[in-house]
Amino acid sequence: MKKVWFVGAGPGDPELLTLKGQRLIKEADAILFAGSLVSASAMMWAKKTCVIQDSKGMTLDEITNWLIKYAVEGASVMRLQTGDPSLYGALIEMVQPLDKAGIEIEVIPGVTSAMASAAAAIETLTLPEITQTVIFSRVEGRTPMPKGESLQELASHHCTLCLYLSITLLKKIKEELLAANWSEDSIIVVVYKASWENEQQILRGTLATIKEQCKAAKINSQAMIIASPTLGARHWGTLKKSKLYDATFTHRFRKATQNTKG
Numbered sequence: 595m596k597k598v599w600f601v602g603a604g605p606g607d608p609e610l611l612t613l614k615g616q617r618l619i620k621e622a623d624a625i626l627f628a629g630s631l632v633s634a635s636a637m638m639w640a641k642k643t644c645v646i647q648d649s650k651g652m653t654l655d656e657i658t659n660w661l662i663k664y665a666v667e668g669a670s671v672m673r674l675q676t677g678d679p680s681l682y683g684a685l686i687e688m689v690q691p692l693d694k695a696g697i698e699i700e701v702i703p704g705v706t707s708a709m710a711s712a713a714a715a716i717e718t719l720t721l722p723e724i725t726q727t728v729i730f731s732r733v734e735g736r737t738p739m740p741k742g743e744s745l746q747e748l749a750s751h752h753c754t755l756c757l758y759l760s761i762t763l764l765k766k767i768k769e770e771l772l773a774a775n776w777s778e779d780s781i782i783v784v785v786y787k788a789s790w791e792n793e794q795q796i797l798r799g800t801l802a803t804i805k806e807q808c809k810a811a812k813i814n815s816q817a818m819i820i821a822s823p824t825l826g827a828r829h830w831g832t833l834k835k836s837k838l839y840d841a842t843f844t845h846r847f848r849k850a851t852q853n854t855k856g
């Protein structure tokens with residue numbers, strides 16, 4: 595069977611790989627990994643005979659030719675991607691040439707870095723009556739943003755924003771959030787290398803301070819920026835509780851045990 599598996603490696607900690615991803619690594623004959631972000635320790639389960647190659651210095655053509663070559667030989671071939679393959683992973687650019695070459699594709703999802711960052715910081719991205727929406731985005735740098743997706747426009751919803759690939763653009767983030775009526779005191783959390791043992795750093799600041807904090811900590815890559823009205827909720831005195839666990843609320847799996855006045 596000529597097939598290539600695109601596997602989400604998760605944010606860095608190999609234990610955050612899915613069981614399916616781990617099994618496929620064990621079975622793989624050839625693994626091409628995205629070297630700058632995928633932790634090499636994810637490959638510890640690979641067979642001794644498995645060909646393991648870092649794609650860091652490769653062009654798109656070189657990457658797809660490598661995958662096609664091994665797939666045509668009948669090997670079990672994997673493209674190991676950071677986080678989840680569907681987010682900022684050039685997935686379709688790689689899939690199209692494989693489709694043309696008649697190679698079957700399967701994608702295994704992974705824990706994306708936004709989720710790993712929220713977990714590391716013990717933050718929730720949604721809270722009842724605060725925000726029920728999360729936007730995954732990035733700020734315009736060399737990659738232009740499509741119409742309607744400027745950070746100012748997205749931030750005007752005052753929901754949770756998880757910004758990938760934007761840690762060098764904190765000045766712009768501040769300007770656009772201020773333009774969307776966020777205050778200088780809005781809490782911002784930056785997580786560098788979420789889930790990487792001994793390397794993870796969590797910075798908490800505000801729109802006014804976070805750029806300087808990142809500079810002082812020398813964080814200029816591999817970082818997630820979270821802006822949200824939910825941040826810091828762990829320390830709030832009053833919370834609107836979720837209806838799911840509310841004793842007065844009946845749902846499909848549980849009957850209310852108190853009346854609404856109780």
Ligand code: SAH
Nearest residue numbers: 605677678682706707758759787788817818
């Ligand atoms: N597909 C990946 C994203 C690739 S784009 C995913 O789902 O996570 C690369 C960007 O992801 C980085 O610039 C950074 O913003 C973020 N990122 C990747 N790994 C990270 C980690 N361990 N901690 C924090 N941010 C990370």
